[in-house]
Amino acid sequence: MMADRVSSVAVCLIAAVAIFTALYLSSAVFQPLAFALFIIANVWPLQSRLQANLPKLLALAIVILITVVVFIAFASLVAWGFGRxxxxxxxxxxxxxxxxxxxAAWLEGHGIVLARLWSEHFNVGWLVRAAQGITGRVNTTMSxxxxxxxxxxxxxxxxxxIKRKIGxxxxxxxxxxxxxxxxxxxxKLRRYMAVRTLMSLMTGVLVWGAATLMGLPLAPEWGVIAFVLNYIPxxxxxxxxxxxxxxxxxxFPTWQAALVLFGSLNIIQFVVGSYIEPRLAGSLLAVSPFVVLFAVFFWTFLWGLGGAFIGVPITIALLTYCAQHPASRWLADLLGAPDEEEDAKAPR
Known part of the structure; x- marks a missing residue:
């Protein structure tokens, strides 16, 4: 019996490694598919309501037009903020x-020897090249x-x-x-996107306000950047x-003013991310913070910047499917808080 369990675990681990290796090597295929499924989950209710009263192709055209307009508006906002x-x-x-x-001189004067080693590998030119690389990457994602x-x-x-085939x-x-x-x-993905968007808007407005009150140049741009980056936990x-x-x-003339700004921005992020957002999301989207952090880094490793955004939705989807079957429900219970109302309604 023990040998069979060990064999089953070994087979599952090998299968998981093989799957994630395939996802890593075939990111050009699977990453756009993951984003497409995420978008479909969010726009399908609109498509369903429209095609109940309009021809299917006309309803599809309206949904795609709205999706493209939203995407172009978001991309333009990102390009404006990050570009400036x-x-x-x-x-x-x-x-x-x-x-x-x-x-670096101050650190070396206080005996911090890492400053010299850091200076050999890092300079502001590296920071500028990184900023240019990010801008270039944003501009080459059209395909x-x-x-x-x-x-x-x-x-x-x-x-x-597909629904009829499954049925x-x-x-x-x-x-x-x-x-x-x-x-x-x-x-859950629609709820996740709604909550994340609302919290991103709130964060962006508060960061904009804090930067404006502190007299920091480019305050609207910092608000836009905070709004965009808040989608990545x-x-x-x-x-x-x-x-x-x-x-x-x-x-700023003094480093103390910059420190006050740093503290203000952290307070905004803490209040919005750790107090307001969990109360809006509720148990429906409750996932262990450890799992969220692991998902962000893991999917960033697999798919880069796109993986940082889509990693948490993928994790929510996996845990939701696990919760539907008794054999895998333990994993959903362990890594994410179960939805008691949904569990009561789910057929056994």
């Missing part, structure tokens, strides 16, 4: 270099989103047919898990806090 801040960093490169040399759009169109056309499966237990899991996952808020603080060090 990036150009400002490049223009002030000499001042950043001077600030860096002063900090990726075109593939996502094709997947979304085809997926919306196939939703009804006709002879394995009724598998059909129940697929249908219940898909419906629950789609609802943990990493995004950290970056949205550090970069304005770094910029403030060369703009």
């Amino acid at each position: 801040v990036g150009r400002s960093f490049i223009n002030d490169a000499a001042r950043f270099q001077l600030l860096y040399e002063q900090m 990726f989103w075109l593939v996502v759009l094709v997947y979304v169109i085809l997926g919306l056309l196939e939703v009804g047919g 006709a499966m002879q394995n009724r237990d598998a059909a129940r898990v697929l249908i219940a899991g898909t419906v629950a996952t789609a609802a 943990f990493i995004g808020p950290f970056i949205a806090t550090m970069f304005p603080t770094l910029f403030a060090l060369i703009q």
Whole structure:
């Protein structure tokens, strides 16, 4: 009996390693598919309501048009905010270099030997090149989103047919898990996106206000950056806090003013992320913070910047499907708080 269990665990581990290796090596195929499924989960209710009163293709055209308009507006906002801040960093490169040399000299004067080692591998030129690289990456993702759009169109056309095929499966237990899991996952992803968007807007407005009150240049741009980066848990808020603080060090006359800005931004991130958001999301989206952090880093490793955004939705989807079957429910109970009302309604 013990040998069989060990063999089963070994097989599961080997299968998991093989799957994630395939996802890593085939990111160009699976990453746009993951984004497309996420978008379909969010826009399907609109598509369903429209096609109840309009021809299916007309309803699809309206949904795709709305999706494209929203995407273009979001992309334009991102390009505007990051572009202006990036150009400002490049223009002030000499001042950043001077600030860096002063900090390195201060650290060495206090016996921190890492400062010299750091200076051999890092300078402001590296920071400028990184900013340029991010800007260039943003400007070269059009082909990726075109593939996502094709997947979304085809997926919306196939939703009804796939549901009928699953309903006709002879394995009724598998059909129940697929249908219940898909419906629950789609609802949770819509709730996740709604809560995340509302919290991102709140964070962006508060950061904009704090930067304006402190007299920090480019306050609207810092608000936009905070809004965008808040979609990436943990990493995004950290970056949205550090970069304005770094910029403030060369703009404010004293480092104490920059420290006050740093504290204000952290208070905003803490209150919104740790107090308001959990109360809005409720137990429906409750996932262990450890699991969220692991998901962000793991999917960032697999798929880069896109993985940082889509990692948490993928984790929510996996845990939701696990909750639909008794054999895997323990994993959902362990890593994410179970939804008691949904569990009571789910057929056994």
